[in-house]
Amino acid sequence: MADRPGAVAGARIVGERYMRMKRRENPEGRMPLMDHLRELRNRVVKIALAVLAGAIAGWVFYVRIWNFMQVPFCHAVGRCETGVTGRYLAFFGVLDPFYFKVKIAIFAGAILASPIWLYQIWAFIGPGLYRKEKRWTYTFLGAAIPLFGLGCFFAYLAMDRGLRFLMSMAAPGTATLYTADTYFGYWLAMILGFGLCFEVPLFLVMLNLARIVTHERFRKWRRLILFLIFVFAGIASPSPDPMTMLMLGGIVVVLVEVAEVLIYLNDKRYARQHPSPYENLADDQLAPLETPEPVDADSSLN
Numbered sequence: 001m002a003d004r005p006g007a008v009a010g011a012r013i014v015g016e017r018y019m020r021m022k023r024r025e026n027p028e029g030r031m032p033l034m035d036h037l038r039e040l041r042n043r044v045v046k047i048a049l050a051v052l053a054g055a056i057a058g059w060v061f062y063v064r065i066w067n068f069m070q071v072p073f074c075h076a077v078g079r080c081e082t083g084v085t086g087r088y089l090a091f092f093g094v095l096d097p098f099y100f101k102v103k104i105a106i107f108a109g110a111i112l113a114s115p116i117w118l119y120q121i122w123a124f125i126g127p128g129l130y131r132k133e134k135r136w137t138y139t140f141l142g143a144a145i146p147l148f149g150l151g152c153f154f155a156y157l158a159m160d161r162g163l164r165f166l167m168s169m170a171a172p173g174t175a176t177l178y179t180a181d182t183y184f185g186y187w188l189a190m191i192l193g194f195g196l197c198f199e200v201p202l203f204l205v206m207l208n209l210a211r212i213v214t215h216e217r218f219r220k221w222r223r224l225i226l227f228l229i230f231v232f233a234g235i236a237s238p239s240p241d242p243m244t245m246l247m248l249g250g251i252v253v254v255l256v257e258v259a260e261v262l263i264y265l266n267d268k269r270y271a272r273q274h275p276s277p278y279e280n281l282a283d284d285q286l287a288p289l290e291t292p293e294p295v296d297a298d299s300s301l302n
Contacts, residue, residue, distance in 0.1 A: 052109065054109030054112035058112065059102075086178070090179055143202050147199055152195050154198075193248075208262075215260070
């Protein structure tokens with residue numbers, strides 16, 4: 001019993017030496033194609049099991065999830081009432097309630113299992129990236145996920161306004177029946193549309209970090225960029241009412257202005273780290289020429 005801690009420490013040392021030897025033999029961590037395919041299969045199986053477990057939870061809490069998703073519709077019609085035409089969501093097929101419940105369960109399962117499948121995707125891609133690429137990936141994901149969540153929040157707030165506008169387009173004297181499946185499509189489109197629009201400022205900052213978009217270029221094309229933001233907001237939002245488009249476009253414009261400040265600061269930092277050789281030259285002063293490196297006579301003959 002007294003020798004057990006020493007045996008454990010010895011086994012750990014042997015394991016560390018084995019891993020160092022393996023890294024020396026394969027410093028870049030290369031894997032054969034079949035090993036990559038096996039790892040991909042294992043990751044996909046883990047993702048499927050995680051989504052399945054989340055879908056089971058979504059099936060159990062289906063009523064609560066659907067009540068939460070149905071709130072914007074009830075606000076749009078005033079109050080949900082089963083016996084009043086136009087104030088409830090209907091199913092027209094015998095199997096439609098079952099299929100719809102499965103759809104909601106899978107959707108909830110994908111959201112609940114998102115930390116797991118995001119990690120599995122990163123665990124498969126991450127080893128092939130350099131340290132700098134990993135740092136940029138962490139920064140991108142750390143900003144993209146909160147921005148997408150903020151877009152989903154504003155989409156949930158704007159859904160009832162868009163539904164009221166769409167319902168007002170019905171001709172007088174007509175009865176409108178709304179199906180749960182079409183409402184879920186509208187709900188999902190609003191979430192994705194707002195979420196993607198909120199990623200536009202992050203996309204501009206990433207282009208600036210890649211030195212594709214500079215602040216000088218951004219300032220020159222500001223009007224066109226703001227116009228394209230409202231066009232993209234109108235396309236991404238499934239609701240054609242002007243209030244929803246103005247709400248979405250206005251919030252994204254504010255985020256783009258914040259991105260412009262970050263782009264300006266990053267350009268200043270880049271200019272300090274990479275000074276231009278022509279920056280402090282007078283108008284009548286010649287630019288310095290680079291001195292050519294001496295050429296070895298022996299190497300030039302080769």
